[in-house]
Amino acid sequence: MIRLGLTGSIGMGKSTAASMFAELGVPVHSADEAVHRLYAGRAAPLVEALFPGTVKGGVVDRQALSARVLNDAAALKALEALVHPLVREEEATFLDAAREDGAPMALLDIPLLFETGHEGRLDAVVVVSAPSAVQRRRVLSRAGMSEEKFDAILQKQMPDEEKRARADFVVDTSGPFEATRRQIEAIHRALLDGKENKART
């Protein structure tokens, strides 16, 4: 089974690209969604122990947690040390299930894929990218986002250029959705064809 990673900076189109892979029948796991589930479940008491007052009604209050960690590098590091191993566990379970189902390929959507040194465990990595002006416009149009918050997040992520340099495939998401979809279909086909060729030789 091909283990494919998907990453890209904030607002570059990871979720959109992931849903396009899913439409092609590829099982998809989203690290962001896993964090959401964990914050409503087994991670909540651990987060509360680390940052008292950030859990309300048994669920992590993301706004309160964000305010607590975004401008405090040590606090964010401590949070990551708690959350990332739990996400890695969920990803391993997901990959096992996909393999058992006989899927030829499975996708892990991981915003911090390169930052967390995850590449070694994947067979190929797709990076979604768009010019920084497009990225900024997309992100600032989201509810609850400010210039300051956007800049703080950007600073914590590997620059887009470096991500593109490390990618096996780059998807340009600055055009119409159909153009993004065509690029994803081509990657999907190339990977499956490559696998078949390998099996034959």
Ligand SMILES: CC(C)(COP(=O)(O)OP(=O)(O)OC[C@H]1O[C@@H](n2cnc3c(N)ncnc32)[C@H](O)[C@@H]1O)[C@@H](O)C(=O)NCCC(=O)NCCS
């Ligand atoms: C800081 C938190 C509470 C903010 O939650 P909120 O709902 O406001 O934002 P959201 O999660 O949608 O993230 C907004 C953007 O920040 C990026 N981001 C999130 N965490 C980090 C991080 N540790 N470093 C860099 N960028 C990050 C996301 O990829 C996204 O692009 C939340 O992101 C969090 O708990 N982060 C730590 C866990 C983590 O590392 N998640 C990243 C994916 S595994």
Ligand SMILES: Nc1ncnc2c1ncn2[C@@H]1O[C@H](COP(=O)(O)OP(=O)(O)OP(=O)(O)O)[C@@H](O)[C@H]1O
């Ligand atoms: N051709 C395109 N391909 C992908 N996204 C596009 C395209 N055109 C416009 N968009 C928009 O760009 C935004 C990208 O957001 P998306 O949530 O997919 O990014 P993300 O990388 O998952 O973000 P985050 O890092 O915050 O989780 C969406 O609002 C989407 O509608």
